[in-house]
Amino acid sequence: MVTRVATVAFEGIEARAVDVQVQIANGAVAFMVVGLADKAVAESRERVRSALIASGLALPAKRITVNLAPADLPKEGSHYDLPIALAVMGAIGALPADALAGYCVLGELALDGTITAVSGVLPAAMAAGARGLGLICPAATGPEAAWAGGDIDVLAPRSLVQLANHFKGSQVMARPEPAMAAPPSNLPDLRDIKGQEGAKRALEIAAAGGHNFLMNGPPGAGKSMLAARLPSILPPLSPRELLEVSMIQSVAGELKGGALSNRRPFRQPHHSASMAALVGGGLNARPGEASLAHGGVLFLDELPEFTPQVLDSLRQPMETGEVMIARANHRVTYPARFQLVAAMNPCRCGQALEPGYACRRGPNDRCVAQYGARISGPLLDRIDLRIEVGAVTAADLILPPPAEGSAECAARVAAARLIQTERFAARGLTGVMTNATCPATVIEEVAAPDAEGATLIREAAEAMRLSARGFHRVLRVARTLADLDGEARVRRLHLAEALSYRGRSERAVAAA
Numbered sequence: 001m002v003t004r005v006a007t008v009a010f011e012g013i014e015a016r017a018v019d020v021q022v023q024i025a026n027g028a029v030a031f032m033v034v035g036l037a038d039k040a041v042a043e044s045r046e047r048v049r050s051a052l053i054a055s056g057l058a059l060p061a062k063r064i065t066v067n068l069a070p071a072d073l074p075k076e077g078s079h080y081d082l083p084i085a086l087a088v089m090g091a092i093g094a095l096p097a098d099a100l101a102g103y104c105v106l107g108e109l110a111l112d113g114t115i116t117a118v119s120g121v122l123p124a125a126m127a128a129g130a131r132g133l134g135l136i137c138p139a140a141t142g143p144e145a146a147w148a149g150g151d152i153d154v155l156a157p158r159s160l161v162q163l164a165n166h167f168k169g170s171q172v173m174a175r176p177e178p179a180m181a182a183p184p185s186n187l188p189d190l191r192d193i194k195g196q197e198g199a200k201r202a203l204e205i206a207a208a209g210g211h212n213f214l215m216n217g218p219p220g221a222g223k224s225m226l227a228a229r230l231p232s233i234l235p236p237l238s239p240r241e242l243l244e245v246s247m248i249q250s251v252a253g254e255l256k257g258g259a260l261s262n263r264r265p266f267r268q269p270h271h272s273a274s275m276a277a278l279v280g281g282g283l284n285a286r287p288g289e290a291s292l293a294h295g296g297v298l299f300l301d302e303l304p305e306f307t308p309q310v311l312d313s314l315r316q317p318m319e320t321g322e323v324m325i326a327r328a329n330h331r332v333t334y335p336a337r338f339q340l341v342a343a344m345n346p347c348r349c350g351q352a353l354e355p356g357y358a359c360r361r362g363p364n365d366r367c368v369a370q371y372g373a374r375i376s377g378p379l380l381d382r383i384d385l386r387i388e389v390g391a392v393t394a395a396d397l398i399l400p401p402p403a404e405g406s407a408e409c410a411a412r413v414a415a416a417r418l419i420q421t422e423r424f425a426a427r428g429l430t431g432v433m434t435n436a437t438c439p440a441t442v443i444e445e446v447a448a449p450d451a452e453g454a455t456l457i458r459e460a461a462e463a464m465r466l467s468a469r470g471f472h473r474v475l476r477v478a479r480t481l482a483d484l485d486g487e488a489r490v491r492r493l494h495l496a497e498a499l500s501y502r503g504r505s506e507r508a509v510a511a512a
């Protein structure tokens with residue numbers, strides 16, 4: 001007789017059905033796990049054996065075969081411990097034969113029989129609900145599983161004994177309640193920054209339209225401070241975005257205590273990050289920083305210090321909004337619709353653009369060109385706003401804090417985002433929430449300029465030698481400027497400001 005328990009295997013954020021089959025037969029005493037399992041799954045034999053002994057059960061002196069079907073699907077991770085243990089308990093009669101028929105199971109076992117947290121509970125719960133099953137998961141991730149819907153039966157036991165008592169009727173477990181992470185109380189505020197009014201204006205535009213943003217300036221000008229205050233003016237995640245972001249965080253094991261947060265992600269990897277760390281991959285394919293920033297901000301400080309090949313790996317996700325990791329035996333796709341914010345010095349010395357400064361590496365222009373050449377032209381072409389951030393003077397620092405802070409700026413950003421959401425919803429564009437993600441054919445329609453603006457963009461496109469991508473990105477920024485002003489039509493003034501952000505830092509980056 002074969003006992004079956006349903007569980008899942010993860011491909012990206014998708015949970016694919018896996019059938020755990022256990023057979024106990026006469027023959028040489030053995031405990032075999034088959035079905036293309038990795039080392040963590042193969043080691044589950046010892047964890048299951050010890051957990052069952054600690055729970056008062058002993059494995060029979062027979063041949064135990066565990067098959068993870070389909071056999072050609074790679075199985076990775078420790079979440080197979082609990083379904084294997086429960087299937088063995090069903091096979092030896094420790095649980096009713098039909099008790100597990102309506103559940104999808106995942107969890108890791110400790111040697112004392114307790115059930116510890118695993119990654120991917122939220123997508124597993126969503127997949128179980130789609131298949132009409134309940135979910136059995138660790139108690140630590142129960143609040144996470146409860147977000148899958150109130151009609152899904154969720155059991156979150158702390159140990160094998162507690163789960164066995166529940167099925168026997170001697171102990172009833174309550175359904176876990178969804179948990180929401182408390183909002184941070186100490187977010188940095190724009191009021192902390194003195195001066196840099198032009199940079200604050202560009203930061204507001206980037207937040208309102210979801211545009212990629214590059215700041216270039218000397219050390220100590222406040223570039224990192226500006227980027228750190230971007231989350232304080234971004235609107236919270238919509239329900240659809242919250243689900244997508246939380247599923248990625250669940251697979252990556254980033255959900256603390258199973259609690260979801262409606263704050264947009266803000267990821268800040270070090271410039272020594274590898275390509276696998278930034279876009280995902282590795283021996284066991286995992287989401288990278290680009291995917292963990294989905295729906296939020298990916299901040300790259302000291303942009304030219306990143307390896308050029310690592311930076312260029314972001315070009316495809318910036319266009320398509322997803323990362324595809326290909327392996328010899330399988331292929332994984334992760335969402336990666338992020339907003340890129342970057343900061344850089346004009347040269348390695350950092351002072352090449354200061355009046356009267358003579359660079360130690362030779363002529364200033366050559367130093368700037370060599371440093372900026374680490375950033376490829378195609379990557380720069382994907383950045384909508386490029387500004388120069390000047391050094392803050394002592395006269396700025398002795399002034400009192402500005403009257404306007406993040407709250408006032410966030411209100412304008414939220415109003416502009418609402419306009420964009422309604423505009424694209426009226427056109428039936430699913431998944432398009434900001435001007436930065438609007439398709440080129442649609443942006444030509446919604447950002448069609450007036451007669452004076454059309455003349456300006458035509459002349460500027462020729463003079464600046466804008467690519468087709470650059471032309472459409474100028475239109476997107478101009479549309480955002482019009483939304484901030486509450487204008488239905490893009491005007492010449494909006495296009496002029498959008499073009500200034502496109503070309504202002506050409507002298508500074510000099511790589512093109």
